[in-house]
Amino acid sequence: MTVLKSQPVIHNEINLKARTSNNQKGWIKKVQASRQLYWFVLPAFLIFLIFSYIPMYGIVIAFKDYVPALGIWGSPWVGFKHFQRFFDSYYFADLLKNTLGISVYSLIVGFPLPIILALALNEIKDGPFKKFTQTVTYAPNFISVVVMVGMVISFLSPSTGMINHLLEFMGFDRIAFMTDPKWFKTVYVLSGVWQGTGWSSVIYLAALSGVDTQLHEAAVVDGASRLQRIWHINLPTIRPTMVILLIMSVGSIMSVGYEKILLMQNPLNLEASNVISTFVYQQGLLDAQYSYATAVGLFNSVINAILLISVNKIASKIGESSLF
Amino acid sequence: MNNRLIKDTPLDKLFMKFNYVFLLLALVIVLYPLIYIVSASISDPNAVNSGQMFLFPKGLTFEGYKTILNNDSIWRGYLNTIFYTVLGTSINLAVTLPCAYALSRSDFYGHKFITSFMLVTMFIGGGLIPSYLLIKNLHMLNTVWALVLPGAASIYNIVVTRTFFQSTIPREMEEAAIIDGCNDFMLFFKIILPLSTPIIAVMALFYGVGHWNSFFSALIYLSDKTMYPLQMVLREILVLQDMSSNSINGNMTQDMAAMLFSKQQLVQVIKYGVMIVSTLPVIIIYPFLQKYFVKGMMVGSLKG
Numbered sequence: 001m002t003v004l005k006s007q008p009v010i011h012n013e014i015n016l017k018a019r020t021s022n023n024q025k026g027w028i029k030k031v032q033a034s035r036q037l038y039w040f041v042l043p044a045f046l047i048f049l050i051f052s053y054i055p056m057y058g059i060v061i062a063f064k065d066y067v068p069a070l071g072i073w074g075s076p077w078v079g080f081k082h083f084q085r086f087f088d089s090y091y092f093a094d095l096l097k098n099t100l101g102i103s104v105y106s107l108i109v110g111f112p113l114p115i116i117l118a119l120a121l122n123e124i125k126d127g128p129f130k131k132f133t134q135t136v137t138y139a140p141n142f143i144s145v146v147v148m149v150g151m152v153i154s155f156l157s158p159s160t161g162m163i164n165h166l167l168e169f170m171g172f173d174r175i176a177f178m179t180d181p182k183w184f185k186t187v188y189v190l191s192g193v194w195q196g197t198g199w200s201s202v203i204y205l206a207a208l209s210g211v212d213t214q215l216h217e218a219a220v221v222d223g224a225s226r227l228q229r230i231w232h233i234n235l236p237t238i239r240p241t242m243v244i245l246l247i248m249s250v251g252s253i254m255s256v257g258y259e260k261i262l263l264m265q266n267p268l269n270l271e272a273s274n275v276i277s278t279f280v281y282q283q284g285l286l287d288a289q290y291s292y293a294t295a296v297g298l299f300n301s302v303i304n305a306i307l308l309i310s311v312n313k314i315a316s317k318i319g320e321s322s323l324f
Numbered sequence: 325m326n327n328r329l330i331k332d333t334p335l336d337k338l339f340m341k342f343n344y345v346f347l348l349l350a351l352v353i354v355l356y357p358l359i360y361i362v363s364a365s366i367s368d369p370n371a372v373n374s375g376q377m378f379l380f381p382k383g384l385t386f387e388g389y390k391t392i393l394n395n396d397s398i399w400r401g402y403l404n405t406i407f408y409t410v411l412g413t414s415i416n417l418a419v420t421l422p423c424a425y426a427l428s429r430s431d432f433y434g435h436k437f438i439t440s441f442m443l444v445t446m447f448i449g450g451g452l453i454p455s456y457l458l459i460k461n462l463h464m465l466n467t468v469w470a471l472v473l474p475g476a477a478s479i480y481n482i483v484v485t486r487t488f489f490q491s492t493i494p495r496e497m498e499e500a501a502i503i504d505g506c507n508d509f510m511l512f513f514k515i516i517l518p519l520s521t522p523i524i525a526v527m528a529l530f531y532g533v534g535h536w537n538s539f540f541s542a543l544i545y546l547s548d549k550t551m552y553p554l555q556m557v558l559r560e561i562l563v564l565q566d567m568s569s570n571s572i573n574g575n576m577t578q579d580m581a582a583m584l585f586s587k588q589q590l591v592q593v594i595k596y597g598v599m600i601v602s603t604l605p606v607i608i609i610y611p612f613l614q615k616y617f618v619k620g621m622m623v624g625s626l627k628g
Contacts, residue, residue, distance in 0.1 A: 040426035055450020144537030150562025165375030
């Protein structure tokens with residue numbers, strides 16, 4: 001060190017060295033200073049490690065013939081056999097068609113409605129009516145999926161359901177909604193809209209509360225009508241939120257949740273209600289074809305990831321907000 | 325909201341009329357089925373089945389509720405669900421709150437790495453089968469742990485709670501407490517937690533409603549019917565019963581089948597009653613806590 005010090009040419013280097021050694025000490029110091037806080041995160045860390053990261057490792061069975069006795073590592077590798085079998089299978093086209101059909105239908109009907117509801121709620125004065133409307137429209141979100149499907153089945157029952165009584169009263173024929181594959185998507189999507197629209201509007205209302213009042217005042221001076229102000233002020237304000245939510249919806253277009261579909265499914269509507277996630281459940285858990293079902297699930301996740309990344313890229317390319 | 329000082333033109337007034345009609349329509353569409361269920365659950369079964377009852381109860385009777393309250397499966401399911409909800413929510417809070425607090429401290433060395441470690445799980449996961457095999461290999465099938473441990477920490481809720489701590493706890497107060505000789509544990513339990521009742525309430529509710537309403541974990545991890553939570557019992561009554569009338573095997577418990585088939589007339593009324601009974605706890609607390617729910621959702625959306 002002393003030798004080096006006498007040579008001014010490499011003075012910078014010394015400083016650099018001194019700093020790194022200092023940094024190393026600082027690193028230990030910082031860990032020591034927050035050592036108690038590590039105990040705070042330990043339980044959550046372990047939960048994620050065990051229940052999220054270990055299953056990620058379990059994905060390798062998609063490329064193996066999993067035999068429980070041999071364990072995940074000991075089972076023989078088979079490459080893409082399970083994927084090949086899935087692509088060649090008789091169900092593949094139907095599963096893909098149903099999954100995408102339900103998602104796209106949900107997206108087209110379900111995406112704009114919360115925005116419209118939020119814009120409409122935002123226009124009216126704070127008061128009992130607004131509060132009541134919000135309370136009521138948010139409420140269905142807290143109904144469990146089992147009760148929700150129970151309601152749908154009861155209301156749509158061909159013999160005793162209220163919707164069918166209404167149809168008959170208006171002079172139409174009764175419809176067997178739950179057993180007719182033609183109706184499955186519509187029933188699924190519209191019941192989802194009934195349950196979720198109110199709660200989804202909360203996020204847009206939060207974004208709308210950030211609109212600058214001065215913009216509205218200036219627009220009124222310029223003679224803008226309410227509709228024009230909504231179009232030119234409110235809508236652009238919530239646009240980043242809309243884009244983010246759209247990216248997330250498109251990124252999960254291949255994952256139709258199994259919970260609700262599984263409950264709505266019956267042998268008569270299977271033609272329309274068999275989607276990838278319920279297929280994974282049925283093949284994997286009911287028929288114990290673990291490797292095959294994991295491969296199907298992995299295929300699904302990979303498509304989702306590709307969609308998410310590409311939509312996100314497009315959004316940031318055209319100057320919209322993006323996830324990452 | 326922001327236009328109270330601004331005078332409406334005739335065109336605006338027309339628009340506002342349409343706006344009110346639209347909202348009123350939305351209100352009716354959401355409210356009507358809810359009122360119908362309440363009315364149907366206390367009406368004469370014949371009036372319900374034939375469609376004479378369409379808004380207010382007709383031929384008041386509590387036969388349906390009597391049958392429900394005499395059913396052992398429903399009671400057992402209720403008690404199981406209460407147990408799972410209380411245990412599950414306690415674990416959720418014990419895991420979420422300390423973790424979120426540590427991550428809210430900018431002086432916590434490694435908080436960025438740990439946050440990303442947890443955030444990754446939002447986008448990448450093992451999927452259904454590997455998760456199931458893990459639970460199986462851990463010998464947690466048919467235990468309460470399969471229901472409460474895998475979801476013990478939700479990254480979304482951790483981020484929401486962390487944001488709350490960041491935005492409400494003054495940094496100076498923490499420093500003062502540490503100078504006064506408080507360690508991080510004392511600081512957390514004696515100072516931070518008492519200041520955080522709103523977020524604790526929000527989290528307890530988010531997690532609690534989640535446990536109350538969940539059925540899928542029970543469906544895949546529990547085969548012992550005496551352990552079934554309420555939602556699984558409901559599934560037998562509301563969903564499988566209907567399917568078995570469509571001629572497939574409803575794998576329901578015998579007393580359930582007996583209850584439903586001996587009272588064919590009552591079936592619909594019982595179903596509506598069961599919907600009410602199972603959703604009642606959530607319905608009772610919801611209006612009081614709605615503002616907390618919404619606040620929690622908003623905090624999350626700002627940072628999300």
